[in-house]
Amino acid sequence: MAERGQHPRVDWPARPDTSLALNRMGTFDWDLDSGQMHLDATALEVLELRPDEFTGTPAGLGARIARGEQDRLDARVTEALEDGRSHYGAYVRSRHRDGSPGWTHIQGSILRDPHGRPYRVIGILRDAAHDPGEPGAGNEQVEGRRRMTGVVERTTAILAHARTVNDVTDVLKDPEALGHLGAVSVMLGIVDGGRIHLVAEGQLGSYVPEIEYTRIDARLPMSAAVRTMQPVFLASREEFEHGYPQLWPYIEPLSVRSGVYLPLVAQGRVIGALGLLYTRDGDFTAEERNLLVALGSGIAQSLQRAILFEQEHDLAEGLQRAMLPRRIPEVAGARIAVRYRAARVGRDIGGDWYDVIPLGDGRVGVMIGDVEGHDTDAAAVMGQLRIVLRAYITEGHTPGTAMARASAFLRELETERFATCTYADIDLTTGMAQLVRAGHLDPVVRRGDGSCHRLQVAGGLPLGLPARDPGSSGGAGGGGGGNGYPVTSVELHPGDTLVLCTDGLIERPGTGVGGERVPDDEAGMRELMDAVRAGPVEVEELADVLCDLVGDAGGGDDMALLLLRRRGTPHPRGGGPLRHRLMPGDPDAPAMARHLIRAAVAAWGAWDQADEIELAADELMTNALVHTDGVGLVSMRLTSEGRIRIEVEDTSSALPRRREADDWAVSGRGLMLVDRLADAWGVEPRGGGKCVWCEFAVPLRGDA
Template sequence: MATEPEPQGPVRRPPLRPPEQSVRERERGARERALRGAYVAAAARGMPPPTSDSAPEWLEPAMAANGIGSFDWDIRRDVLEGDLRACSILGLDPDRFDRSSDAFLALLHPEDAPVVRRRVERAVAELGQCGAYYRIVAPGGQMRAVRFRGRVLADVEGRPSRMVGFIWDATAELHKRTRADRMAVLREERTRFIKEAARALSEAVTVRDVARVFTELPLPGRPPDGLVLASLENGRLQILGATGYRREAIQPYDRAPLDARHPAADAIRTRVPVFLASRDEYRERYPDAWPRVSPLGRRSWAFLPLIAGSRPIGVCLVSFDDDRQLDSDDRILLSTLGGLVGQSLARARLHDAEHELASGLQRVMLPRRVPPVPGTTTAVRYLPAGTGLLIGGDWYDVVPLPGGHVGLVIGDVQGHDVHAAGVMGQLRIALRAYAAEGHPPAAVMARASRFLADLDTGHFATCTYAEVNVEYGVVYAVRAGHLDPVVRRVDGSTVVQPVVGGLPLGISPEEEYKVTRFTLDPGEVVVLTTDGLVEARTLDLDEGMDRLRQAVGGPLPETAKGVEPLEALADRIAAEAAESAEREDDIALLLMRWDGPAGGLPQQQLRRRIGQADLARIAELRGELRDAVSRWGVGDLADTAELLASELVTNALVHTDRDAMVTARLYRDGDGSARFRLEVEDDSDQWPTRRTPGEQAASGRGLMLVEALADSWGVEPRGSGKRMWFELTAAPG
């Protein structure tokens, strides 16, 4: 029960007067009551008590007219007395009422009695005033609200002696206050609801989000029993979301033409909400629409038009299972909700349209499919940026090349907007054309850089282009300001493959790019990606590359029957990127696994062509050969193999005028031993001659070294030219 801030005191009833009183006694009683009332009134105002001769004649009629009773509590004797009106207000029988303060407190509601006791005790201690609302429980169980005000009087020595005051029935007053409090709480709930609805709808991005938020909104007061959100599309209502209705009940309305005799049509046409408080009102105002609505069991409705930019875009339906005459506050609340939903829906529709446009443009710019190339398996993924138009300049491509080779392209045009996507589309097509014409990787990259510079778009692009010799697993890679590839070995380990880098495309038209060669074993995977996967404002490049290596390495994901493991690996990488809160840029991802040619190859092989004028290539061959032998598990043979290979290749280039083809293979025997064989082929018919050089001779010792260090060696004719070879044997591991 709501109480006033001032304290409250107990109430005492007056003694019951016998029914047979003389006229003189009645007159004397009236004078005493009037005097007591004047005494109480003066005390309540802090004035000196009146004498018997100063009681105003109007006091008793005034208190009677206003239903006010008076009480007098003798504090020392703990005796309560009150006039007949006080007893009537409290519902007491004066003959059977114990006039002690404890008996009075026993009449009060259990929640109010402690409050009254504390306030009266404080007033007595401070010689002050007190007052309160409290509830009285009558003997018959009825409950009424009472209000009193009293003041404590002191005796001549300054000690508390009496409390005198007024009492009156406050049931109606308290109900009014209760209703006001309830309305205040409801208004607060409505205000809080509008704030929460506005926040939730402002965070809704798509049309589906808006429908979900609307159908889950907890409306204040008695909540509705049904909610439906529908958009207006070419004169038809498309239901976006609903709750409280069976699907089959609202299905006939979905995508159906809007009936002009329906309340939803009225709301959309007039742009004013339509409120129907009962089934009779619905039937009377919309007789043609009523037969379809009647079986649904609703009894009152609100149709709220959704307006955006002075144009109707849909309607909300709020329905109830009982007759409900919505008051002005309810209608204002629902109208405000309709406005919020309309603005949010308009924004979400624009977002969905932009997203669809961006997605369509991105699909056109990127390859529709990756062409299959025998001997390789590829997987690609594209993830749009987390914000903005969800379109960007990242791209990938797989280009079949002459001679059974395949070109892998990964690139990123600066920016992630429509302009960047347009530049990306042009550059992708140009680079693909240069590669398909058969130009070597360095020439492809240089021509693409000149092409982008000539476009004069103000954009630059990073790119990695790799040409893969599918027959031998040799990769020729060129990098223009882009990330190095990551290679996944057959055992699940990973390594970042260094590739010599150059300037991004479009910055220097005359830039010359260098080629880096590396080899793959069957089953190894090359991973090419853009920087959106490994770099962000809160993520540096080294940490991002470590994360990528962890995602690429380790056991391959378990797959269902018929699912390519490489696709599952691409899904794992993309899923980790999509779940990252650090991602801000779009991402292109290209994975290629070298399976070997269709006819198969020995388990491990390295094949290189050494140009006649490219003597520096011999040093590169030595490094590649050392790496290959180590990867094949026979690293103890690396030094000998490197030395003997240099001798045979140098012999072929010095004594002929043609290129040399170097092939290195490792064979596994049944007893667990391994046999390393290296062959050097040339087109010269000149047979090598073993000589014994003089002490000061600068050459002639090559074949002597081969004969001394190799387990076996030889020279074989091959129709046109010859083949020199040597073999090294490694003991079982």
């Protein structure tokens, strides 16, 4: 028999391996348990792989099958394995060694154990270049349409939960989203003024570094898409080279053969552009173009939402920072730590606040509060309320009066908001604290021995609500007892820690009637007290521990926290304050006050200065009795700086002034005398009156 062409002699009938080899059909054997895959010599020849290039696993096919095609093939195999089928088949686009495109058909038979578990796949891999017509055209079109539609659906679903620009850019790297488009590079640019800022590049194989900041008028495809508001489709490498020479040096070394740049348009304005690069040649079909445009529209809407959300978040965060104290002052005799955490819902802003007010002479005021709501209005009301309450306290009003005036102020704002608050006026010299509570949580104190309990502080209504008793005074001039906000006195010993917080720290999800979830504050309070009891001594470390209590269980409300730990007092024994009331018409009151002052000076080891101190105090008391009609209060204490401080309070708002008296004047020399005798003196407003004070530096001796 004559030989036909150049084919070698073939036995009759031909063996199976000869038939497969002549028709460029190779075999593969895939062990699903170990992941190992064997390709025979013909299969390696079909894929144009040398034996040393193949890794022995399905991943080794990546050198000839593009990533997108691999993903599609994996999806087909997974579907067959999970559906219990015994066979599967698929056409995939492949690349020859020289980079030219090709077609490969893969068909596999699935082996299962008696329980139906797949453990092995044995199949055929063949060159489909000579199939009639376009290989697998019908199935490929259906598969491509299904894949593209699925990409849009999955991407839209993921983008529905995107709140920030970072969330949107993460979609570019999600293999369940844009990865199935078959793109080897995905880029997102955002319009920033006259430039495009490249903010993300999906790590799907190749990086094409269009300049991080690109001018909109630059000769680049992304700039052209933004400039014209029309998509740019590039079907070949020649179009990249001739149309965009500035970009070509980055494209040339890559396997990129086509690309599309989509303008991201929202409400008629271009906010960015999306770039997709492919390893396949050819024009994009009308259906592909429509799907890509729909994809760009969905990304544009999500990107606009994310940009607006971040702008609003930045505005809210800036407002929150402006409303809260910019810094917490250092206070001698105490360690203070504060924390604020925004809510995880709403606009990441709320009405919780804290404040620390140095009152001088070893005293400090600390407060914490919560205005109803989680929006910019709540933050604005919070800022006004915090500042006005701070002003009332600084003026010298008692804690109850300051709280009552703040409540009246909030009512006058007519915001229909109320607020809760706790304020503590603490004398760090003696440890005495005066607390007033307006509908807020009870404070918690941890003693120096580690015990922890709630302080039962008498409370009034939340700020902004009308008083229970229509006749009670809630406005300016209200006293400490009849203003609806009673004051509770407690003592903080050295080493004690006062814990003030808002309910965002203790709210925990609970269950209510009918399965409705309601906050369980009691469980949260028990958890808080356990954490305080077992937590570190240092307030900064303890504050971090308490903030971690919220974790994933909370987040529905913002939270503020303030911790104050009293340090050991530096004062010697006997350094406590002296107080004596001056009643009008009582001739013995000044003499008794002078006697007490002299005795205290002697006890504090400053006997040689007793005359000067007594004389200065007498001048201040005389001014209060002569120039005012109300009750005066004289107090004296040893400050942390080693000074004896004398204060005389009265009910007159008229401020005294130092003036020169002529030779025949009978008055006017009092403050001149105080100025000469004392090391320092001054006047402070105190509520409806004032306080005139002077200080003397004294050397502390031996056993004072």
